[in-house]
Amino acid sequence: MAQHDGRGCCVIMAGGRGTRFWPLSRARRPKQLLSLASSQSLLQETYARVAALVGPGRVLVITNQDLVEATAEQLPELPRTHIIGEPVGRNTAPCAALGVGIAQRLAPGEPVALLPADHAIPDGEVFAGQLAQAFRQADAGVGVVTFGIPPTRPETGYGYLEVGAAVDGAPADIVPGVAFVEKPDQSRAELYLQGGRHLWNSGIFVWSAPAFAEAAAAHMPEIVGCLQPAVDAHGTADFPAALEAAYDTCPAESIDYAVMEKLPAFEVVRARYGWSDLGSWSAWGDLAPELEEGQRGLGEVISLNSHGNVVHVPGKLVALVGVDDLVVVDTGDALLICPRDDDQRVKDITVRLNEEGRTDLL
């Protein structure tokens, strides 16, 4: 395990709904609380990866109010005051400002990592080593370090980080950032893949304390202003009311648009660990165990002349006869069948269920 050098806090942003994993994911059991990559939930794995480096006392989890109980159940080791439930969703900028603000009270002056709760990183030790390096670099370099994943396919579903050549004397795997790049079209994604100067933006950001303070004051002063009373009240009996009041008035904004894309400079860790954002059932299937005839997933499969299917059907036999490239997900109360290349439309099912008031299935 990478050595903990005593500097750094981690804020895990765990407020996502993950409707693309319906019917397994539900409002009260969203993606990050599901065991999609191992017997642990994605949140538990994310927590374990960072707590091993910085210790439980320097980890915060920000989720939504309805999920605080379920989150606490999954993370019994984490101090209860370190699980913060947003009263309403206000996109990522308030979440980041709140998280970094509270982190600064826990460990004044130390760098802070903001991390998604719902990605799969099988190589936990490699990741922890690179996170430690990012903490050091945040203090030593330009103040903000992102994590870029070397692309393996012309993916159009991710934002990219354009990077420059490594600077002489820079630590291994640290390169200067050039620009945050929006999701490209197919031809541009092919160019990015071939050019070697673009990495997938994996949504992990490490800030030095002064750099975040400066950027927040410059680009989202209103948000910081709204949240400051809540940050100041953290750990006291006034915190819930202060948080409620803060979110009541706080504008909704994305940290990417509000701050990241306006940065004059940033650095990038070129990831050496395996990674998946598990953005859909099909992406999940790519990492899942191989079953009969090359199907992937969870369940007992009998396959006759069937190929490339992804199944998540615990506790029963699945017989696939002459079907290809389907996603099949069975829960006690719902069954989903769709082609792998159409699996983003699973969201549309949740929209329909919402329209029909089927909250029992949401």
Place this chain on the structure above:
Amino acid sequence: MAQHDGRGCCVIMAGGRGTRFWPLSRARRPKQLLSLASSQSLLQETYARVAALVGPGRVLVITNQDLVEATAEQLPELPRTHIIGEPVGRNTAPCAALGVGIAQRLAPGEPVALLPADHAIPDGEVFAGQLAQAFRQADAGVGVVTFGIPPTRPETGYGYLEVGAAVDGAPADIVPGVAFVEKPDQSRAELYLQGGRHLWNSGIFVWSAPAFAEAAAAHMPEIVGCLQPAVDAHGTADFPAALEAAYDTCPAESIDYAVMEKLPAFEVVRARYGWSDLGSWSAWGDLAPELEEGQRGLGEVISLNSHGNVVHVPGKLVALVGVDDLVVVDTGDALLICPRDDDQRVKDITVRLNEEGRTDLL
């Protein structure tokens, strides 16, 4: 309801396995015991159709030994001695000989109908009226009357009855039979459909008592000889042992090959009732209630850009996204997915399960 004229017995042949309805059908719960066309099982519906005409005392059900209990549970009104369990399957000729033999003890000299237990006939009253007519014609005409279904498509999965023009003075819907015709190829099936001289053989036969006795003596004397002691013992304590001994030595033969195809003459009732042999999940789907976006079956469906699917998924929501013409069947312990035009291969799944010793799913 058609009037019961006091003449006729019905032998329901209920020994089928119906593996094509896996995973719903199992060895202990074969097709005829499933509620595939209404809230009643196919056997219960068949029984109700004929008992309404001839009365419970003149109905026999022949099934296999393992299914006697389940059959009796479904038909509490039927005298228990009227449910006969074959110790082993010996194809249809012994079953017919046994059934007609016992029927002759129940109602000596009366005509006997042999009927499959697992077909769907929604128009029960029309059917009963035509069955009453067939009983009368068996005694009045050449001694054997079959039921032919006017074809509605060039079906290659059924045998056909070639028929001649109606004879002057014959009862309505009775035509002379010309030949039993094997399952045709596609081009021949098209000709049959256009020609109007071929009907689907629905597997219902009505015999006069003397005609059956004569045909059996001529074409299957060995089978009749084996079974006579069991027929004679029916209703006594010796019956089970006599039946066991009879089937131990009785040759296996099909009534179609043994007798029907050698008949010098037969007559045909041109059916005026709706009919399906429910030969597969897809055929079942054709009769099943319409669900969202034209899917058919049983279950609550949300369908997005999906067409022609057949579902049997009780007790949960099925979300179909961008899939067409699939069969989807869910039970507590198994889930089947296959294209409708490949649904005969469901049998292959049961072969696999058998090879793997998965008797729990068979």
